[in-house]
Amino acid sequence: MQLRSNFEKGTSRWATRRAQWRALGLSDEDMEKPKIAVVNSSSDLAICYSHLDDIARRAKDAIRAAGGIGFEVRTTAPSDFIHSAGGRGGYILASRDLIVNDIEAGVEGALLDGMVCLASCDKTAPAQLMAAGRLNIPTIVVACGYQPCGTFRGEHCDIEDVFLAAGHVAQGRLGVDELTEMSENAVLGAGVCAGMGTANSMHIVCEALGMALPGSTPVAANSAPMWDTVERAGQRIVELVRDGLKPRDVLTPGAFANAVMAVLAISGSINCVKHLQAVAAEAECDVDVYGLFERLADDVPLLAAVRPNGPHSIEQFEAAGGAAAVLKQLEGLLHKETLTVTGRTTGEHLASTEVADPEIIRPADRPLGRRPAVVLVRGSLAPATGIVKLAVAEERRLTFEGRAIVYDSPEDAMTGLRDGEIREGHVLVLRGQGPKGSPGMGMASRPVFALDGAGLTGKVAVVTDGQLSGLVNKGIVVGEVSPEAADGGPLALVENGDRIVIDVAARTADLDVPEDVLAERRTRLARTPVPARPGWLSIYQHVVRPLQEGAVLRG
Structure with a gap:
């Protein structure tokens, strides 16, 4: 087998690599084997990563048993609840792309032959998929499970x-x-948040795309099924290297459509939209994920209601068959010809898939509902897009007309709420929170939840270019508005008292201000150069692309 990790004997690269690896205990025979990166985002800072070191060890053992050699490659390990404290929350989304580049430096720099990626908290799964698409070497993503609560x-x-x-x-x-x-x-205990938030949603996306082993998501952390998946992934990755099956063989337009349908069917996290677009960008797959969410929204029924979107627990969802069962119930809509990391097609796997509990994961002809839970809106306030997340049994009104009250930070909005500035009938506009504006995309959920605490849910709407909780939001909340204010979007022009009209059913969000007034404001608010400052967030701010391109980094 021709491996890119092997060099011609007698060359400097061969000799120095042999010297290093012999000192690590590898034999000459080992050095001829497939060399697999075990990508590990371990950290003592967050419980979602606390079990990954044990998983990495088991993965390396499984790879060795299958005839390969596993090398642990570390990355940064962001947790929304821990790392949002600094940088105005900007380190969260920005760390996704830092992980991608960590992987590139560690794996591509060493010219390893394949990857087993240990997916845990929100940003690891999309980052690992992005890296797989960019490097295009055999890769399997292993979901490392949700925490007990x-x-x-x-x-x-x-x-x-x-x-x-x-x-x-x-x-x-x-x-x-x-x-x-x-x-x-x-x-x-260890693992990711137990609801249908971004982590569990993205783990399911990995399976729907074909990049995780069928039947492996979601899964309880440190459970027997999780350990079985680790063993199987270690075995299969060595076979993948030998077979030459690569991520871009799997990450096709049909695969992205399947993933979008899965997210819609489970009322998954709105963060999946930008993450899937970023994966497509890195895999150089010409697909408009935002457009897929818009086009498929009315065709895909709602099949599952996992907390906090509905009454069922993630444990019940897993027991009912998890992602594989969702795909089985969607079988008539899916692109079944898409390949998976097993080398078999989605359709071949679905032929033997059963749904253990059709009350938890409903059939397509008996859904929980047909109104989409992830709704993309457009309009004069959101020319590219905004996103609204609705709960499964949504009863709130889906239209809102009100007067803007504008804040440029979550802290200012919280102060305004405490001081009684925000009142019934207002549309809270929270801007400057997008990828460039934060920079890194600030978290806008605190004011949303504070409004709920103040009894203003449904009485005050929210429009923001920031990101929101992947689980659920309260009232009419339009998030991730694009173009963002810092990139010249209409949010930058909104002033207190402006009339804003939101119609979720019609999928519109509009700023009702005459164009001549807006033109005068544009003149006054001409964008100024981004000030130079040191640090990762400054680099990110200068090279991040808009959300419609996945907020990927391009120089």
């Missing part, structure tokens, strides 16, 4: 409940003692 006063309690409750504390509707008790019971 607890109860608070007899009711289910997870990390998102804590996040939402903090907004109630900010408005004096919940005591700090209660929030403290919740925080002590919300997370009981």
